[in-house]
Amino acid sequence: MTNSISNLELPHSVSLLEKMAAESIENGPFTYVHSGSGNEITLKANIDAFESWQIVPKYLNDVSIRDTSSKILDTTFPNSFALAPVGVQSIFHPEGELASARAAAHYGVPFIASTFTSHSLEEIATHLGDTPRWFQLYWSKDEELAISMVKRAEKAGYSAIVITVDTSLIGNRERDLNNGYSPLKLGKGSANYINDPVFLERFKTRPSSDDKGVIEKIGDVLFNPSLTWEDLRTIKKHTSLPILLKGILHEEDASKAMDYGVDGLIVSNHGGRQLDGCISSLEALPPIADVIQGRMPILLDSGIRRGSDVIKARALGASAVLLGRPFVYGLAIAGEQGVRQVLKNFINDIDTSLALTGCTSMSQVNKSLIRRKK
Ligand SMILES: Cc1cc2nc3c(=O)[nH]c(=O)nc-3n(C[C@H](O)[C@H](O)[C@H](O)COP(=O)(O)O)c2cc1C
Numbered sequence: 001m002t003n004s005i006s007n008l009e010l011p012h013s014v015s016l017l018e019k020m021a022a023e024s025i026e027n028g029p030f031t032y033v034h035s036g037s038g039n040e041i042t043l044k045a046n047i048d049a050f051e052s053w054q055i056v057p058k059y060l061n062d063v064s065i066r067d068t069s070s071k072i073l074d075t076t077f078p079n080s081f082a083l084a085p086v087g088v089q090s091i092f093h094p095e096g097e098l099a100s101a102r103a104a105a106h107y108g109v110p111f112i113a114s115t116f117t118s119h120s121l122e123e124i125a126t127h128l129g130d131t132p133r134w135f136q137l138y139w140s141k142d143e144e145l146a147i148s149m150v151k152r153a154e155k156a157g158y159s160a161i162v163i164t165v166d167t168s169l170i171g172n173r174e175r176d177l178n179n180g181y182s183p184l185k186l187g188k189g190s191a192n193y194i195n196d197p198v199f200l201e202r203f204k205t206r207p208s209s210d211d212k213g214v215i216e217k218i219g220d221v222l223f224n225p226s227l228t229w230e231d232l233r234t235i236k237k238h239t240s241l242p243i244l245l246k247g248i249l250h251e252e253d254a255s256k257a258m259d260y261g262v263d264g265l266i267v268s269n270h271g272g273r274q275l276d277g278c279i280s281s282l283e284a285l286p287p288i289a290d291v292i293q294g295r296m297p298i299l300l301d302s303g304i305r306r307g308s309d310v311i312k313a314r315a316l317g318a319s320a321v322l323l324g325r326p327f328v329y330g331l332a333i334a335g336e337q338g339v340r341q342v343l344k345n346f347i348n349d350i351d352t353s354l355a356l357t358g359c360t361s362m363s364q365v366n367k368s369l370i371r372r373k374k
């Protein structure tokens with residue numbers, strides 16, 4: 001299997017994509033994307049949750065013209081999904097985020113750049129054209145550095161900051177630990193650090209991305225387990241961009257987010273990679289939607305695999321979703337072309353699912369169209 005397949009025809013199901021990705025790249029990076037933490041109970045629960053809800057379609061509505069878009073804050077999501085922030089994409093394909101950014105731009109799918117990318121946020125932006133982009137922040141222990149990254153994101157045209165709250169430290173990913181595989185230690189996600197003026201100030205000479213000192217320093221400051229709700233005030237002081245919290249699962253946290261002036265939520269358990277045994281994101285969604293009552297947008301990820309999943313998430317209260325592992329499999333198989341194929345198939349599936357639910361627009365998808373399986 002090669003990493004550059006022309007006239008490519010990728011399978012339509014994520015389980016087959018996963019198999020092809022496993023054959024395309026080394027075991028270390030494949031296991032890194034594929035696996036979850038602990039006994040992978042939450043990883044599995046994410047998929048099971050989508051199977052435990054059933055769409056109840058309504059027919060004879062003239063669905064010949066359809067609109068799959070949704071608007072979140074000031075961003076239009078043409079197909080009601082964006083690419084989830086995924087770090088260190090060069091472990092899957094040498095072009096990493098640049099390939100996935102170009103594929104996203106091809107379809108106008110909004111792109112969320114991770115803090116821990118293989119290419120800098122500025123370079124990624126140059127591959128996105130005018131496609132909407134948000135920046136996901138791992139709020140560093142080094143506050144000045146965190147703020148510097150936010151300022152850089154503003155300057156590079158990122159229109160929202162996504163703060164991931166479920167990663168006070170990295171989950172116990174047993175398979176990666178057994179493999180002795182850690183992208184953090186490989187220096188493959190250093191680009192935003194070694195291109196940051198504040199980070200560079202901490203060094204006497206300009207370091208390279210795989211410099212041992214750099215890797216150690218990033219490891220020291222990447223996550224910040226001492227963060228509290230009050231710290232949100234600091235970030236709001238330094239940016240006028242909207243702020244979304246990614247990783248919210250408890251309705252009391254959703255309510256607190258409202259109190260602290262957050263602009264949106266991403267209901268997520270990080271794809272079952274953080275706390276194993278925690279609730280699936282789809283199960284967490286209805287109580288959160290009840291608390292929020294439409295006062296801020298709610299997005300959801302963790303387990304989105306096909307178009308009907310988008311309909312289910314919308315019916316239970318999410319405005320849009322994030323696509324994670326499936327696009328990474330496309331990247332691993334064939335770089336930009338691989339991601340393009342995954343996006344094309346997913347976009348078609350969303351449109352088909354909307355029509356077959358009996359709706360002409362995502363705004364018509366509501367609670368009346370979904371029931372829990374008995
Ligand atoms: C390889 C990999 C790297 C990830 N890196 C990040 C990251 O840097 N920041 C972040 O907030 N989430 C990260 N995530 C989590 C995704 O944004 C998303 O929540 C998750 O993939 C959703 O689960 P699913 O892919 O099973 O649908 C990563 C996920 C994977 C698979």
Ligand SMILES: O=C(O)C(=O)c1ccccc1
Pocket residue numbers: 086087088116167170183184189270273
């Ligand atoms: O692997 C992840 O899920 C993740 O969020 C992450 C964390 C640090 C570096 C790269 C990715």
